[in-house]
Amino acid sequence: MRIEQSGPAGSRVLAFGGYQPATVLTNDELSTRVETTDEWIRSRVGIAERRIAEPEETIVDMAVEAGGKALARSGLLPADIDLVIVATCSAESPMPAHAPSVASRLGIHAPGAFDLNAACAGFAYGLGTADGLVRSGSARNVLVIGAEKMSQWVDWTDRSTCVIFADGAGAAVVTGADRPGIGPTxxxxxxxxxxxxxxxxxxxxxxxxxxxxxxxxxxxxxxxxxxxxxxxxxxxxxxxxxxxxxxxxxxxxxxxxxxxxxxxxxxxxxxxxxxxxxxxxxxxxxxxxxxxxxxxxxxxxxxxxxxxxxxxxxxxxxx
Structure with a gap:
C-alpha cells in the first residue's frame, strides 16, 4: 500500500484565547481556611491569588469561553474547524468526552472531537497532535483547548495542594502553512x-x-x-x-x-x-x-x- 502525504508542509497557530472564572481567591482568604500566610505561599510557590470556578461552572463552560475567543481572533468560522481537542485531567465524569459538547456549543458541526489527558503537559501534547494531524491531511483547522476545574479535586484542608491549584481555560487555533510554524514536539x-x-x-x-x-x-x-x-x-x-x-x-x-x-x-x-x-x-x-x-x-x-x-x-x- 502506498500512502502519500496530502497535507501542507507545516502548521501554525492563528490565535490564542483565554478564560478565567470571576471569583478571586487571595492568599489572605486562604489563611482563614487553612494554616498558612500570604508570605508562606509567595515564598514557596509564588502565588498571590488564583481564580476558582463556581460550583455550577463546568469544564465545558470554560472551554467554550476560551475556545470562542481563540476562534473569533483567528478569523475562521466555526464551519472551518474540523477537529476539536480538549486537554484536561480534572473531568467531572469519565464520559462523554468534553470536546463534542464544546464543539456543539461553539456551532462547529460534526468535527472530529476527543479529550486528551497528559495532565499539566496536556496542551503541549494537544498542540503536537494537532500539528501532526494537519500535516498528515487528517485535519485542516484544529481548535486545541486546555481546560481545568482543579478546585473540585482539591482538599481545602491540605495546605500542600489547596494553595496551588486553580481553574481556567486556554485555547489555540491551528491551521496549515507552507512552512513549519510549530516546531517538532x-x-x-x-x-x-x-x-x-x-x-x-x-x-x-x-x-x-x-x-x-x-x-x-x-x-x-x-x-x-x-x-x-x-x-x-x-x-x-x-x-x-x-x-x-x-x-x-x-x-x-x-x-x-x-x-x-x-x-x-x-x-x-x-x-x-x-x-x-x-x-x-x-x-x-x-x-x-x-x-x-x-x-x-x-x-x-x-x-x-x-x-x-x-x-x-x-x-x-x-x-
Whole structure:
C-alpha cells in the first residue's frame, strides 16, 4: 500500500484565547481556611491569588469561553474547524468526552472531537497532535483547548495542594502553512515517578510529593526544552518568550535560567492565576498577547510537564 502525504508542509497557530472564572481567591482568604500566610505561599510557590470556578461552572463552560475567543481572533468560522481537542485531567465524569459538547456549543458541526489527558503537559501534547494531524491531511483547522476545574479535586484542608491549584481555560487555533510554524514536539514521560502526583480514585483528592516533583522538574525539563529548540532550528537567544507550565514560580525561574535565553520574556502567570494544569500555557500566552507584550511572528518556547510524569515542548511562531 502506498500512502502519500496530502497535507501542507507545516502548521501554525492563528490565535490564542483565554478564560478565567470571576471569583478571586487571595492568599489572605486562604489563611482563614487553612494554616498558612500570604508570605508562606509567595515564598514557596509564588502565588498571590488564583481564580476558582463556581460550583455550577463546568469544564465545558470554560472551554467554550476560551475556545470562542481563540476562534473569533483567528478569523475562521466555526464551519472551518474540523477537529476539536480538549486537554484536561480534572473531568467531572469519565464520559462523554468534553470536546463534542464544546464543539456543539461553539456551532462547529460534526468535527472530529476527543479529550486528551497528559495532565499539566496536556496542551503541549494537544498542540503536537494537532500539528501532526494537519500535516498528515487528517485535519485542516484544529481548535486545541486546555481546560481545568482543579478546585473540585482539591482538599481545602491540605495546605500542600489547596494553595496551588486553580481553574481556567486556554485555547489555540491551528491551521496549515507552507512552512513549519510549530516546531517538532519533544515529548516523553517518567512513569517510574508517576506516584508523586496522583488522584487515587473517584472519592479522593489530589496528593503530591512536592519536593520530588521540584527536583525532577528543575533537573530534567530544561534539556527537553533545549532539544525542542534544536529540532526547530531556533537558538535560545532567538526566543522572544518562554511559556512553561505554571507549576511553581521557583520551578519556572529555575527552568528559564537553565535554558539560558536572557532576552526572552518568561511567562509568570502563576502569580495571579495559580496552577491551572493543562490550561496554564495557553492562558499565559493569551494574556501576554492581549497585553501586546509579544511580537507577532517571533518564536516562543512552550514547555509542559506534570503528572505522569509526562512532559512535552515545542517552539511556535507567535500569531
Amino acid at each position: 519533544v515529548w516523553g514521560s517518567a512513569g517510574e515517578l508517576a506516584d508523586k502526583l496522583v488522584i487515587d480514585d473517584r472519592s479522593s483528592f489530589i496528593r503530591q510529593d512536592g519536593q520530588a516533583i521540584f527536583r525532577w522538574a528543575t533537573g530534567s525539563i530544561a534539556p527537553v526544552a533545549l532539544e525542542a529548540c534544536r529540532r526547530a532550528g531556533v537558538a535560545p537567544n532567538e526566543l522572544v518568550a518562554i511559556a512553561p507550565h505554571q507549576a511553581n514560580l521557583r520551578i519556572i525561574r529555575a527552568i528559564a535560567r537553565a535554558i539560558g535565553a536572557p532576552g526572552a520574556l518568561v511567562a509568570e502567570d502563576i502569580v495571579y492565576a495559580g496552577n491551572t494544569s493543562a490550561a496554564s500555557i495557553p492562558l499565559a500566552l493569551s494574556r501576554l498577547l492581549d497585553e501586546q507584550r509579544l511580537p507577532s511572528g517571533a518564536p516562543a518556547l512552550l514547555v509542559g510537564f506534570g503528572a505522569g510524569l509526562a512532559y512535552a515542548a515545542q517552539v511556535v511562531e507567535l500569531p
